[in-house]
Amino acid sequence: MADTAAPATPGPDARKLEILQHTLGLDEYGRRRIDRNHFVTGPGGIDxxxxxxLVRAGLMTRAPGNPLTGGSDLFQATKDGRAYAAEHSPSPPRLTRSQRRYQEFLDADSGLSFREWLQADASTRRSLADPSTCEQPGRERCR
Structure with a gap:
């Protein structure tokens, strides 16, 4: 007999984890995407x-709205909020060899097409992935 149950919707704790991850610039697996620590929302907002x-639980702090935030409250994760996000974020899925290679290409942000990147030798790929090499001659494609 087929399972006809409705798909599970994220519970309140799942939404709180998503808010902490977004506040800290983390992806859904707790890996850093950008460096940040803020979340802006005002009374009447869904979040x-x-x-x-999260403030009551000691995982965030709240600063009242101001002109910079458009009058909405500014929330920041506390040390305990960072620890909570790290502890409760799921492990990333296991990637195949091809998926890992494509992720390396995306992480390198080299300016090369995927085909060009694949044709480059391993040492060239490593240097393309190293931002400190962008100052070297011949690295016009660095941002």
């Missing part, structure tokens, strides 16, 4: 009650 619950 405001979740953020207030």
């Amino acid at each position: 405001h009650p979740h953020c207030m619950a």
Whole structure:
């Protein structure tokens, strides 16, 4: 007999984890995408009650709205909030060899097409992935 149950919707704790991950610039697996620590929402916003619950739990702090935030409250993750996000984020899925290679290409952000990147030798790929080499001659494609 086929399972006809409705798909599970994320519970309140799942939404709180998503808010902490977004606040800290993490992906859904807790890996850093960008360096940040802020979340802006105001009373009446869909995430405001979740953020207030995180403040009560000691996982976030709240600063009242100001002109810079458009009058909305500014929330920041605390040390405990960072630890919570790290502890409760799931492990990333296991990637195949091809998926890992493509992820390396994306991480390198070399300016090369995937085909060009594949044709480059391993030492060239490593140097393309190293941002400190962008100052070297011949690295016009670095941003």
